[in-house]
Amino acid sequence: MATNIINKATPIAPPPGPVEAPAVSFLSYKSTTASVNLEAKAPFSAIQALFDYLHTHPDDVAKLNATYPHRGVIKTAALHKTESDQKFTIDLSPMRNSRIPEALRESLDPHGLAEVLDFFNALSAQYVPTILSSLSILAGTDLAAAHTSYNMNYRLCDYNPNTAAPDSSNGCGAHTDYGTFSIIFQDGTPGLELEETPGTWVPVPGDATVVLTGWCAVILSGGLVSAAKHRVRRAPGVRRLSAVLFVAPDLYVKLKPLGDSQPVRPFSETIMRGDLDVETFKDVMGKRWRYREGNEEMDNADSLSQDNEIENMVWG
Ligand SMILES: O=C(O)CCC(=O)C(=O)O
Numbered sequence: 001m002a003t004n005i006i007n008k009a010t011p012i013a014p015p016p017g018p019v020e021a022p023a024v025s026f027l028s029y030k031s032t033t034a035s036v037n038l039e040a041k042a043p044f045s046a047i048q049a050l051f052d053y054l055h056t057h058p059d060d061v062a063k064l065n066a067t068y069p070h071r072g073v074i075k076t077a078a079l080h081k082t083e084s085d086q087k088f089t090i091d092l093s094p095m096r097n098s099r100i101p102e103a104l105r106e107s108l109d110p111h112g113l114a115e116v117l118d119f120f121n122a123l124s125a126q127y128v129p130t131i132l133s134s135l136s137i138l139a140g141t142d143l144a145a146a147h148t149s150y151n152m153n154y155r156l157c158d159y160n161p162n163t164a165a166p167d168s169s170n171g172c173g174a175h176t177d178y179g180t181f182s183i184i185f186q187d188g189t190p191g192l193e194l195e196e197t198p199g200t201w202v203p204v205p206g207d208a209t210v211v212l213t214g215w216c217a218v219i220l221s222g223g224l225v226s227a228a229k230h231r232v233r234r235a236p237g238v239r240r241l242s243a244v245l246f247v248a249p250d251l252y253v254k255l256k257p258l259g260d261s262q263p264v265r266p267f268s269e270t271i272m273r274g275d276l277d278v279e280t281f282k283d284v285m286g287k288r289w290r291y292r293e294g295n296e297e298m299d300n301a302d303s304l305s306q307d308n309e310i311e312n313m314v315w316g
Pocket residue numbers: 155157172177184186192230232242243244
């Protein structure tokens with residue numbers, strides 16, 4: 001069983017170091033989640049402005065998607081699919097943002113893009129090292145060396161009532177993030193829920209900022225850190241916006257327990273041999289993720305849930 005890594009109301013100070021960084025307090029009773037007192041506030045007016053602009057400017061959507069033809073940047077499958085997640089998503093990443101042509105930046109920057117990118121860039125510079133060092137304490141091993149290239153994703157979500165299934169309560173299906181941790185900012189609207197015990201969902205207050213650990217943290221920590229399963233429910237007619245920073249290890253990192261100590265639970269041979277790198281893991285996980293979000297078809301989609309497939313790959 002995973003140790004209860006984040007104790008009740010026990011603030012964990014970052015280790016002393018030369019860099020002055022804001023303190024991150026883990027206050028949750030739950031091993032998989034941490035409520036964090038971040039001073040950062042996500043710019044929700046800019047986020048709403050960006051979505052509203054893109055919802056009404058298909059030409060700019062096409063140009064933005066052309067900067068990442070592989071998967072696209074703004075995802076609108078919920079407009080025509082009723083069973084998938086009923087939300088719109090914008091996925092930006094520091095690596096790909098440099099591919100946005102100057103003219104497109106000039107047309108999108110005044111409609112929220114500049115403010116959104118400034119927010120994520122400042123957030124990651126200010127908090128990622130601190131959270132990684134706090135998480136390293138919980139993981140019993142130094143996670144920093146596996147996170148040198150800031151393999152991150154900047155995601156905006158618009159749980160908009162204007163989708164193919166306006167009355168559906170499925171905003172975002174139950175899942176566990178693949179990376180090391182994700183910071184979720186919310187616009188004040190409830191909907192995010194955490195699975196406390198199998199089948200028991202606990203609502204997160206709509207104005208809380210939360211850090212959720214993902215599968216890479218589970219593996220690198222030898223199972224000391226567990227992963228937070230979560231989902232988002234929609235209320236009919238209610239719009240909800242969120243901003244998520246996903247942090248993952250560098251793509252070439254081999255996903256196996258880092259420390260010398262015995263894993264708290266046996267991992268698969270693939271994991272213990274170090275045969276699975278972050279890039280491959282992200283591909284496998286991403287495929288199911290996109291299926292759930294309505295952005296990719298799958299042959300054997302119904303036979304396994306996203307988390308079951310990952311569990312089969314990770315655990316012995
Ligand atoms: O919108 C949210 O609050 C959470 C979104 C989420 O879990 C995700 O995109 O992975």
